[in-house]
Amino acid sequence: MMSTSPLAPADTSTPAAGNRPSLTVLSGFWPSATYAVARTLLAADPSLLLLRHDLKAVRDGVVRRTVRDGTGVLEDERITLAHGCVSCTLREDVLPTLVRLVHTHPGRDLVLMLPEVVEPEAVAAACVHCLVDGAPITDLLRVDSYVTVADAEHLLDGLASTDDLKTLDIHAADNDDRGLADVIVRQLEYADTVVLWGRSREGAYDTDRLSILLARMVPWATQVRVDGDLVDAHTLDHQLRGTGRHHPETPGVLTRGLQGHLLGIHEPLPDCGVVSVVYRVRRPFHPKRLHDALEDLGAEAIRSRGHLWLASQPETVVAWDFAGGGLGLGSLGRWLTALPDGLWNHQPVHRQLAATLDWDPYYGDRHQHLVFIGLDLDPADLHRTLNRCLLTDAELADGEEAWRGYPDPFAGCFPLPDLDPTSQNPTDTEGDLA
Known part of the structure; x- marks a missing residue:
């Protein structure tokens, strides 16, 4: 009309x-x-x-x-x-x-x-x-x-x-x-x-x-x-x-980091009480330990955003979106390392470039990239809490097949569609955050 x-x-x-x-x-x-x-x-x-x-x-x-x-x-x-x-x-x-x-x-x-x-x-x-x-x-x-x-x-x-x-x-x-x-x-x-x-x-x-x-x-x-x-x-x-x-x-704020755009700035020293912490690491989160830490991670932040990967769901880019005391998690599609080579060209050029420049021979383009902003945040305590959620060296050594069997409170929350080589953007699956 x-x-x-x-x-x-x-x-x-x-x-x-x-x-x-x-x-x-x-x-x-x-x-x-x-x-x-x-x-x-x-x-x-x-x-x-x-x-x-x-x-x-x-x-x-x-x-x-x-x-x-x-x-x-x-x-x-x-x-x-x-x-x-x-x-x-x-x-x-x-x-x-x-x-x-x-x-x-x-x-x-x-x-x-x-x-x-x-x-x-x-x-x-x-x-x-x-x-x-x-x-x-x-x-x-x-x-x-x-x-x-x-x-x-x-x-x-x-x-x-x-x-x-x-x-x-x-x-x-x-x-x-x-x-x-x-x-x-x-x-x-x-x-x-x-x-x-x-x-x-x-x-x-x-x-x-x-x-x-x-x-x-x-x-x-x-x-x-x-x-x-x-x-x-x-x-x-x-x-x-x-x-x-x-x-x-x-790109939209939840996919900025994936495409090499600025997601946040690391300013751990308070300025008028304002602290901004950027957390970037390679290894995956243990799903149960991350789930158990969610309340602590949102306790002091005014805003946090970014993306992450769970050891139990190694193909999936998980969106992290926190504001007003509520956390939303959702799927941003697949990591490029989980895609057949023929489907790379269906991804935004900036994402391909960002992944190539930051490629790891073991992890591929998978990584954690989170930003936390708040008043009087303790950046050291925040990093300790996040680091405790990561896989240990012994767990890393067990390999991906073992990770998939971990108890996962997030199981079924981030479904991925079947790969469709005819799709123009087969991994762009971001939907409502839950």
Whole structure:
């Protein structure tokens, strides 16, 4: 079903590649801070078009769309959808509205402000896979940057929250079981630019601590700090727009390490209490010992992520995804060493290169790569806990067939599909983390 928006005018010629208007995507869990950034950008450039969707009634199949520029509200419309969900909103109204605005307001850049429960990666996927009038919207506009706004007054409480969206009655669909901290983390980690807005209630030291925490959580993103009481609109506009920071080929956070991208930085000495620990070793984890240590490993971390391998499941890359007190584990497919040579070419080039550069004659590309970020973490104690989960020298000597027989609390949790040489990506099996 297409949007209920008015039809585009007859002249719908595609802008030349160099003349495409830019799109800045703003996300953030605290709408007051995110909208403050949006209003500041409008003040700096009144010709900007700001598109927002209110999802308060989305579960009833209704959303409210507003479009405004620096002069005021241009559109304010209640939209009825065929199905009440975020993906339907993106497909049926957000993308078609962006296309329509490009046609009806040629030459004007756009800002898309996402509702607080929408993750920017979902928008990026829709831009690539959902066609409007038979073409992706990137044929008409250039996605310049994904900006996530973090409210300094509430950020730490949000990251530490164990609430889920249903408990807060802000879930986007009946089957939306996401945690509050999970949403905040995913908004931050997909961003190429992070805005720390305002000041902590606890003062300047705590604001500095939040800035360092963000730098450790998303070291690949440019960070911009803004005092909410005094904002230079033109400076902020220059920092956030026209940057070209978005690179759509960058892999998702759970597969970054596999493809040789930065997963985290090792800063074991506290900076305003913030510690970041990178753990990389070759030998596998004993499944029972790792399972028994899970509670200890999550006790002090605010965020941890990465991938690992279990001795009992030596073909499988296991994803590790911890936030808000909850740990998700899932399959990221097969290690390349477990693939027939003929299937290597079905893998991303960067993954092939990363594996080749780090290849071990015994382990192949298998390894542990985990990052832990938190306040007052003890890096030595964390390493000791993880090292106790590894196979001992004697267990290593027993060999892979013996490892497969270990008692495994994770048995059956990470199924792998049959190898299919005709598949374009036969080992990309990442699904819901359990």
